[in-house]
Amino acid sequence: MANTRAPSAAEMDWHPRSELPAAAQAALPVFCDGGYLPGVSSVGDMPLTEQPETDSAPLQASALNARYQLDTELFLEGDVRLRQGTFQASGSAARFNQQSGELLLQGPLVSRGNGFLLTGESALYATGSGQMDINTATFLLHGPELRGRAASLSRVGDNQVLITDGLITSCGPASNDWAVVASDIELDRAEGFGSARHVRLEVLDTPVLYWPYITFPIDDRRKTGFLYPRFGSSSAGSGAYLALPYYLNLAPHYDATLTPQYIHGRGLFTEAEGRYLSHFGESVLQLGYIRRDSDFRAETPGADGERWALDFSTRASFGAGWRGYGDYSVVSDEDYLSDLNLSLGIDQATHLQRRGGIRYQSEDHYFDAYLNGYQTIKERIAEESKPYAQLPEIVYAGTLDTGWLEASLDSQYTWFYRDNETLAGLDRANGHRWRAIPEVALPMHALWGFSRPSVSLDYTRYQLEDYSLGKAHFDRTVPVFEWDNGLYFDRRSQFLEIPYNQTLEPRLYYAWADAEADQNHIPDFDTGIRSFRFEQLFRRDRFTGGDRVGDANQLTVALTSRFNDLLTGAERARVSVGQVRYFDDQDVSLFGAGAAGRSRSPLAAELVLNPIDYLEIRSSGLWDHETRETEEGRSELLFHTGDYRYLASLGHTYSRADDLEQTDMGTVFPVTDRLSAIGRWVWDSGLDRTVGTLAGLEYNNCCWSVQVVHQNYLTDDQQLDTRLLFRVELKGLGGSGGASDNIADAIYGYDERERRRFGTARR
Structure with missing residues (x-):
């Protein structure tokens, strides 16, 4: 036998x-x-x-x-x-x-x-x-x-x-x-x-x-030891690159990763990352350095090719509601991020923020004190357009609820500073700003609705330096009245044998603010104009920051209806529409912007549909009844299966004011049980061209996987740069390459797909 x-x-x-x-x-x-x-x-x-x-x-x-x-x-x-x-x-x-x-x-x-x-x-x-x-x-x-x-x-x-x-x-x-x-x-x-x-x-x-x-x-x-190498190709980075990370497990509470990498056309580029964990929180320090960047020297007359970057962040929790935080970033030149940041998402930031402070938060009180500054990394930014630093900014907000009466205070002190030696007029001013908004409200709530009348006083005081348009010390006081009201109706019905609850939620919001029309003698330290969206219907001030307080005499009429599945509790549909009626002209402007004389706002609407658990359709937009034109809109369809193997998104963005109209599509589609196609495409109708693509293949079996991704993206000079990234995963031993860590930035749901794939895979 x-x-x-x-x-x-x-x-x-x-x-x-x-x-x-x-x-x-x-x-x-x-x-x-x-x-x-x-x-x-x-x-x-x-x-x-x-x-x-x-x-x-x-x-x-x-x-x-x-x-x-x-x-x-x-x-x-x-x-x-x-x-x-x-x-x-x-x-x-x-x-x-x-x-x-x-x-x-x-x-x-x-x-x-x-x-x-x-x-x-x-x-x-x-x-x-x-x-x-x-x-x-x-x-x-x-x-x-x-x-x-x-x-x-x-x-x-x-x-x-x-x-x-x-x-x-x-x-x-x-x-x-x-x-x-x-x-x-x-x-x-x-x-x-x-x-x-x-x-x-x-x-x-x-x-x-x-x-x-x-x-x-x-x-x-x-x-401690070598991690798996990363490799790929980038036209922005001048070609192929190979990185060999080395991990240092220095102690249970701190470690580091050193990553030397060779970039074709540039030379040896080294990155280091250190992480420190204390009983208060975590701190992370990242450094990048290249001694002689050959391509940069050839493209930049007089440059020696030395380039570097630093990024530091820290978070701490001291207990009893107190927290600390800090972020600091600096780069050697404006092209560092686009040349040496080898990820799928090119960072087109114009300013790098440096901010650090301490914060306290409880149920009734909020306190935040911090220093905040920026590095402007785009040379084309004019001096008068660079942001001010806050050295410091102190914020306090508190609420006192007596049961039938609610009193609150929002307050802020800021010292604004910018190097304005070469500027004149308002652009030259620095200074201090105190702002306080005490409010008294009478909130009333019931199962069938709510009503909240309130009165407040918006007070601001300035103490300016290098100010030549009048007194350097002045204040501004704006009385404000608001009344927010809502009703709630509901009924039960049935659709396709599924019981559901439909609500009808009308809402009226009135705002009155007696602000002086001419505030353009005040510098613009941190102020902008809010984009008009559905949520802006219920805000009385159209300005962000504190250098302008908008005048208001307006009434918002809005209606929301929801459809809730009574078997699962899921909200299957929500539709909202609203409009503002202006009883007076809006005279306050930010150097000409933000004022208006119309009697009604555009109609603002939102629609959210969840017909099944894994499909969501969202649409929001503004429609001007006077011109009978759409002012702006964003629509998107988002779909995934329960296991996230199939992903799909379809979106359309339109803004008449910005002359922008773009269509984007993204998908991960299994060709077989083991092979999936990955893709994203963005088309700009105004430019009549593709402004971004991503295409790749992903192969999986139970002991290894590979991803190959090719991407085009539009740079500041309106050119399509390309990148080719790989990832090879030997399951059980780790992976090399840099593709999957960044595809999630472009494909809706991909990060959850990766978590499930590596979190539950068993042979």
């Missing part, structure tokens, strides 16, 4: 998808054919976790036949089963030497422990130390789902495995798509990493890379 090969450790615990329990099948990604289930112990009935430590536990044994030589040896034959503490094994025969404490077990043998399975032809087990040496072994680690084989294997206690002439992979039993083959491999489950010497990376059993020594993680714990 022919010999049949004993199953390997992986084959023993591997189950096709159809044989897995329903819960395991639901968690298994569609591109996986099966998964591992830990086998049940065949030795005794006591759970392993209740066993005493190996070196203090007695050896338990059973067999069909036994022969004992007094004080010398014990011979066992036929269905031999052994247990000592957490160690257990089975085989065909065993010989135990009572003098040395060594046990020779003949195979085919099977040994199980907490989270691992070993098989082999024979083994020598030391009952005193717990070490077991196995010949011609296979092994499976259930946690990281790593399997392999070895000419010989030593299990040194419960957590350490030494492998000679071994192979290790995360692929299923029938696949060797990739494997690490090494002369010596050590797996340390206590420390959470493995190491290997004389290593070959094999793809489809073909060697593709040799490395004399590597370490690699076998769980989620951190360890």
